[in-house]
Amino acid sequence: MKNPFVPVPAVLEAVIDETPTIKTFCLKPAEPIPFRAGQFVQLEVPGLGEAPFTPSSSPFEPDRMEITILKTGLVTNRLHELEAGVTLGIRGPFGKGYPIHRFEDQTVLVIGGGVGLAPLRSLLFHLFHEPEACGNVSIKYGSREPAEMCFKRQHASWGERPGVDFTPTIDRPAEGWDGHVGLVTTLLDDLDLDREKTYAVSCGPEVMLRFVTWKLLDVGFPPERIYLSMNRNMSCGMGICGRCNVGSYYLCKDGPDMCYADIKDVPYALG
Amino acid sequence: MKYMRTASFAKLVEALGRDYDIYAPVQEEERLLLQRLVPGENGGGASVAWNPARLGESLKPIWFQTSRVVSRWTAEGPEAGPTPRPRAIIGAKGCDLAALGIIDKVFRDHTFQEPGWCAAREQNLVISGDCTTCLDSCFCTMVGHAPHPEAHFDLNLSPLEGGFGVEVGSPKGEALVADHADLFEEAGGEQVAARDAARAEMTERVEAQNEPHAVRDPFAQSIEKHKSNRLWEALAATCVQCNACNMVCPTCHCFFLVDVAGEEGSSRLSCWDSCFEGGYARMAGGGTPRLQLVERFKNHYHHKFVSFPKNWGVTACSGCGRCIDACMGRIDKRACLHRLETEWLPSDTLQGVQ
Structure with missing residues (x-):
């Protein structure tokens, strides 16, 4: 078996500025890295360290991988300083990925916050590539301000797809913004969706996941239909190093997308 | 069960030095310490002491080092880290070996394998021993284990008059006995009975000392x-x-x-x-x-x-x-x-x- 600690080298081909704090890194690995939407990889800056990220690109294009990253720590700060041409390392993929097999004939309610839209974009690419994989797709996306929205160049085309609606929101009013204002949870108040035929999939900061979950429960979603892309410190990626546990689950192996029904009784699961 | 005289044990240890780095309990003034045997420095097989109970330190680092290079990235690109030389460990007890089985679940019998652990488990040799006393803190019987090794050894020694009863626990152990046939003899029924009686007595002692902590629920x-x-x-x-x-x-x-x-x-x-x-x-x-x-x-x-x-x-x-x-x-x-x-x-x- 392949040594799981040895990364695949990947050339950084381009860097796209998404927002002042978020960049998308376009990588060409030395060998294709097939992954399912929602699975994550460990991206390594040789000599510095590695950190876990879920690719934001299409799972149907394993030759190339895009990873959208917020500048927030040791590895990500260095990544943000890099320019095209350098070689990075990729280990993985790890984790289970989104439960796409459950989505057939179901509406998928996609709720993203900030850079949390990155893994969800990979899911959207999958659902757009295989329209029969699910019913309608409703996307709710919250950002602090218009300048902090990821993938702005794609929003219009998503909303124009048949069976897809896209609603962005910003936290506070901003000059030039005529869209919805308020936290992303405010978009969940008047959902015209059958709770028994919809799966909610959410990714964002932990505090957002907590309030989104409470809101979804409030408006009648059963815990079994809420999936959360959870955050923990994941080092090995294989469920053996110990630190990413949520109760008896290891996020790197059993997640990082967890069904709320499975974790609702774990103390502090959502902070 | 086989029988091996005390003097033969020292010869066996000497022979192991050809293929393995040997780690064994050595008496250091008042204490028994796990040491690597270096011929000429701390002696050879004769310096190995019998540890009546588990040692103070865990034997885990023999298989799972405190820090280990798992991969490198050089001018040629990424590569796996080195594998250490095979090690022979003498003096492991039931609790030490039960622990190997526990870590095996995560590091070996799993979708992903920890390569260093798997290599060490494969290549290392274990000569374990029954406990002949228990420390105040011992509680193996409370968690379903015993004061004698039940698995994960190549040879296990049970002290008997003049030597040891030897149980073979693996093909590697069998090969070792075959290669050194002159050091072993067949054990008699009385020797097996003596070993079993000693084990039963030890188990009772551990159970008795933990009586105040006994629990009923899982x-x-x-x-x-x-x-x-x-x-x-x-x-x-x-x-x-x-x-x-x-x-x-x-x-x-x-x-x-x-x-x-x-x-x-x-x-x-x-x-x-x-x-x-x-x-x-x-x-x-x-x-x-x-x-x-x-x-x-x-x-x-x-x-x-x-x-x-x-x-x-x-x-x-x-x-x-x-x-x-x-x-x-x-x-x-x-x-x-x-x-x-x-x-x-x-x-x-x-x-x-x-």
Whole structure:
């Protein structure tokens, strides 16, 4: 078996500025890295360290991988300083990925916050590539301000797809913004969706996941239909190093997308 | 069962030195210490001492080093880290070997394998021994194990008059006996009976000394019923977060990966970690899911006695009691488990999910 600690080298081909704090890194690995939407990889800056990220690109294009990253720590700060041409390392993929097999004939309610839209974009690419994989797709996306929205160049085309609606929101009013204002949870108040035929999939900061979950429960979603892309410190990626546990689950192996029904009784699961 | 005279054992150890780095208990003044045998320095086979109970330190580093290079990135690109030379370990006890079986579940019998652990398990040789005494902290029988090895050895020694009863536990052990046939003879029925009687007596001794800590309910049930932190805070009151319990534990296996840049590229090290560390689960951006010590204390017990059995079918404790001896806060895991069962605070049910 392949040594799981040895990364695949990947050339950084381009860097796209998404927002002042978020960049998308376009990588060409030395060998294709097939992954399912929602699975994550460990991206390594040789000599510095590695950190876990879920690719934001299409799972149907394993030759190339895009990873959208917020500048927030040791590895990500260095990544943000890099320019095209350098070689990075990729280990993985790890984790289970989104439960796409459950989505057939179901509406998928996609709720993203900030850079949390990155893994969800990979899911959207999958659902757009295989329209029969699910019913309608409703996307709710919250950002602090218009300048902090990821993938702005794609929003219009998503909303124009048949069976897809896209609603962005910003936290506070901003000059030039005529869209919805308020936290992303405010978009969940008047959902015209059958709770028994919809799966909610959410990714964002932990505090957002907590309030989104409470809101979804409030408006009648059963815990079994809420999936959360959870955050923990994941080092090995294989469920053996110990630190990413949520109760008896290891996020790197059993997640990082967890069904709320499975974790609702774990103390502090959502902070 | 075979029989081997004491003098033959020393010869066997000498012979092992050709193929293995040998680690064995050696008497150092008052203490028995695990040492690497270096001919000419601390002697050869004759210097190996019989350890009547488990040693003070865990044998875990023989298979799982405190830090190990798992991969490197040089001018040629990424590559796997080196594999250490085969090691022969003498003096392992039942709890030490039960712990190997526990870590095997995670590092070997799993979707992913930890390459260093698997290589070490494959190539190392284990000559274990029955316990002939027990320490005050020993509680192997409380967690389903015994004061004599039940698995994971190549040869096991049971002290008998003039030598040892030898049980062969693996094809590697069989080959060793075949290669040194002159050192072994067939054991008689009386010798087998003597070994069994000694084992039964030892088991009874461990059970008797743990009678005050005896519990009726499964550990998981006692741990899960305490939803609030009230009792946990009392149990953790003297914990100073020194991490000693993790470090001496033969079943704790948490590690973190760290990259170190050098002149000829970089190396990735796997280093032991401790779930009591405040930064153990800290994420980029600073968030940590178990900010308070009491939460980490609780998580330690939950992992060993609730999650691990749920995930792997066994308790992540072999009852060696090293955590009890090592704790400067005098926290006794047996006493904690006993209190978790017997001190049920009615308010626990009211507090519910936090």
